[in-house]
Amino acid sequence: MNIYISILALLISSCYGEKNSLAEIKSQIKINNTKKIISILSSDSLMGRDNKNMGYFKAADYVIKYFKKNNINPLYDEFKDIFYSDSIESFNIVGTVGEFLYERKTILIGAHLDHIGTSGVGADSIYNGANDNASGCVSVLQIGSFLSQYKWDYNILLALFAEEEKGLRGSYNLAKRMKKENVNLKYVINFEMIGKEMKIGENKVYLTGYDMSNLAQEINNVVPGFVTFFSKSKEFNLFQRSDNYPFYKVFNIPSQTLSSFDFENYNYYHHVDDEVDNLNIKNLNDIIASSAFFISNFLNKKTEINLNTN
Numbered sequence: 001m002n003i004y005i006s007i008l009a010l011l012i013s014s015c016y017g018e019k020n021s022l023a024e025i026k027s028q029i030k031i032n033n034t035k036k037i038i039s040i041l042s043s044d045s046l047m048g049r050d051n052k053n054m055g056y057f058k059a060a061d062y063v064i065k066y067f068k069k070n071n072i073n074p075l076y077d078e079f080k081d082i083f084y085s086d087s088i089e090s091f092n093i094v095g096t097v098g099e100f101l102y103e104r105k106t107i108l109i110g111a112h113l114d115h116i117g118t119s120g121v122g123a124d125s126i127y128n129g130a131n132d133n134a135s136g137c138v139s140v141l142q143i144g145s146f147l148s149q150y151k152w153d154y155n156i157l158l159a160l161f162a163e164e165e166k167g168l169r170g171s172y173n174l175a176k177r178m179k180k181e182n183v184n185l186k187y188v189i190n191f192e193m194i195g196k197e198m199k200i201g202e203n204k205v206y207l208t209g210y211d212m213s214n215l216a217q218e219i220n221n222v223v224p225g226f227v228t229f230f231s232k233s234k235e236f237n238l239f240q241r242s243d244n245y246p247f248y249k250v251f252n253i254p255s256q257t258l259s260s261f262d263f264e265n266y267n268y269y270h271h272v273d274d275e276v277d278n279l280n281i282k283n284l285n286d287i288i289a290s291s292a293f294f295i296s297n298f299l300n301k302k303t304e305i306n307l308n309t310n
Contacts, residue, residue, distance in 0.1 A: 019296075019297075019300055020293070020296060021293075022223070022289065022290065022293045025146065025289050025292050025293050025296070026286070026289040028146060029142050029146060029285060029288055029289045029292060030285075031281060031282060031285040033142065034138055034142060034281060034284060034285045034288060035276070035281050037066075037137075037138045037141055037142070038130060038134045038135060038137075038138045038195070038276055038279075038281070038284070039276050040062060041059055041062065041113075041130075041134035041137055041138065042128040042129055042130035042134040042274075042275060042276055043128070044126050044128065045058070046058050046059050046128075047117060047118055047126060048115050048116055048117040048118050048126050048127040048128065048129060049113060049114050049115040049117070049129055050114065050115065050116060050117030050118070051085065051088050051090050051114065051162065051163070052086075052088065052117065053117055053118065055117065056090070056113065056114050056162060059113055060091070060093055060113065060160070060162075063079075063093050063113065063137070063141070063160050064078070064079050064093060066141055066145075067079060067093070067095045067144075067158070070141075070144065070145040070148055071148045072095040072096070072097060072144055072145075072148050072158060073095060073096050073097075073098070073099070073100070074094070074095060074096070075094040075095065075096045075100060075157060076094055079093045079094060079095055080092070080093065080094075081093075081094050081170075081173065081174050081177060083162075083169070083170065083173040085162070085163050085166065085169050085170075086166075090162045090163060090169075090170070091162060091170075092159055092160065092161050092162050092170045092171070092173065092174050093113065093159070093160040094157060094158070094159050094160075094174065095144065095157070095158045095159075096155060096156065096157055096158070097144060097147045097148050097152065097155075097156035097157075097158065098148070098151055098152065098155075098156070100155050100157075101155060102181075102182065102183070102184070103184070104153070104154060104155050104184065105153075105154050105155070105184050105186050106154065106155035106156075106157060106183050106184050106185045106186060107154055107155070107156055107157070107185075107186055107187055107188070107189070107295075107298075107299075108157040108158075108159055108185060108187075108188045108189070108247065109140055109143060109144065109156065109157070109158055109159070109188075109189050109190075109191075109295070110140060110157075110158070110159040110160070110161060110171070110188060110189070110190045110191070110243055110244075111133055111136030111137045111139060111140045111159075111160060111161070111190060111191040111192065111243070112133050112136065112137075112160070112161040112162075112164030112165070112170070112171075112192070112242075112243050113133070113137050113160040113161060113162065114161070114162050114163055114164055114165055114166075114170070115127055115128075115129030115132060115133070115165060116129070116165050116270060119272065122272070124272045124273075125272065126272060127270065127271070127272055127274065128272070128274055128275045128276075129274055130195060130274050130275050130276045130278070130279055131193045131194075131195040131196060131261065131266060131268070131269075131274050131278075131279060132192075132193050132261075132269060132270065132274055133164070133191075133192055133193060134195075135191070135193060135194045135195035135279065135284055136190070136191035136192050136193065136194060137160055137191075138284070138288070139191040139194060139284075139287070139288045139291060140158050140159075140160060140191060141158075142288045142292070143158075143288060143291060143292045143295060144156075144158040146292045146296075147292070147295070147296065147299075152299050153299070153302070154186075154299055155183075155184075156299075159171075159174060161174070161243045164242070164243050168242075168243055168245060168246055170243070171243035171244075171245075171246040171247065172246040172250075174246075175246040175247045175249070175250040175251065176246075176250055178250075178251075179250050179251060185247065185251050185253060186253060186254075186305065187213075187215070187253055187254040187255065187305040188244055188247045188248075188253070188254070188255035188256070189215075189256065189258065189291075189295065190242055190243050190244040190255070190256065190257040190258070191257070191258055191259075191291075192242045192243075192257045192258070192259045192261070193259050193260065193261035193266075193269075194258065194259060194260045194261075194284060194287050195260075195266075195279035195280065195281075195283075195284050196260060196261065196265050196266045196278075196279055196280055196283070197260060197265065197280050197283040198228070198260045198262050198265055199262055199264055199265050200228065202280075202283045202286065203226065203283060203286040203287060203290060204225065204226060204227075204228050204260065205226065205227055205228070205258045205259060205260050205287060206227065206228050206229065206230035206233055206258070206259060206260070206262070207219075207227050207233075207256050207257070207258055208233050208238045208239040208242065208244065208256050208257040208259070209233075209239040209244075209248075209256045210227075210229050210230070210233065210234075211308060212239070212254070212256070212307060212308055213254035213256065213305060213306060213307050213308055214254075214305060214306055214308065215254055215256055215305050216229075218294075218298070218303055218305060219294050222293065222294040222297045222298075223290045223293060223294050226290050226294070227258070230262060232262070232263060236263075238257070238259070239256070239257070242257040242259075243257075244256050244257045252307070253307070254305045254306065254307055258287075258291065260283075260287065266278075
């Protein structure tokens with residue numbers, strides 16, 4: 001009888017997230033796929049991913065197709081969390097890894113998909129937004145694809161936000177909606193501009209609101225030295241300037257952004273030359289793999305991420 005119980009336990013455990021090593025995850029998250037996805041999301045055909053010129057919606061169609069292909073399920077009808085912005089119907093794209101159960105704890109992994117469109121002048125008038133924020137989006141897609149291979153004891157939401165560039169409108173809409181729906185959201189990890197290595201070295205990021213929770217410490221327990229303190233984050237109030245902030249405001253939970261844009265390593269912020277050729281794709285892929293590793297480790301170990309109260 002004990003043999004059968006042991007076999008059953010083994011079968012059940014194999015259905016859940018395996019304890020993949022960082023090297024194993026790096027072998028699964030392919031740099032060619034990362035480059036392909038970010039190249040599509042920052043291509044001229046998407047016209048800077050603004051909703052007014054319809055480029056955002058073309059990008060959204062690509063993301064939705066990617067979700068469907070990679071067995072990521074819709075949280076809402078056709079993945080769309082619809083809202084209105086400047087009288088235009090827009091939407092966030094929200095997928096879930098596996099079945100969504102309201103009684104379960106939930107985490108959210110996000111990035112903004114929109115950008116600032118076109119300038120209307122010059123030979124190159126398209127703000128492609130490769131670093132800002134196709135780099136964050138490819139991170140969510142690649143991590144989501146990896147996580148979707150396994151079953152987890154948590155709800156895992158993947159959100160690509162609209163209208164970040166116009167005042168975090170999309171993330172505010174989703175945060176308020178999820179609060180009304182009593183989603184048991186525990187923490188949010190947001191990705192913003194991670195396409196270029198920091199001045200201090202490769203495969204490193206900083207965390208906005210570094211001291212506000214134990215998130216930086218817990219990440220570095222899994223990937224030593226991955227998260228660094230960046231003084232300009234507080235100086236420029238970056239914690240309140242990305243899509244993590246609405247979830248902190250609405251839910252009062254740890255909700256923070258990982259970034260490698262340190263204001264000295266990339267000259268093309270909101271510039272028409274923010275293109276794939278100016279990024280470090282290997283470093284981007286390493287950041288994605290490291291992030292997939294610590295997130296899966298958190299889920300396996302049921303790591304508690306809490307706000308600091310002192």
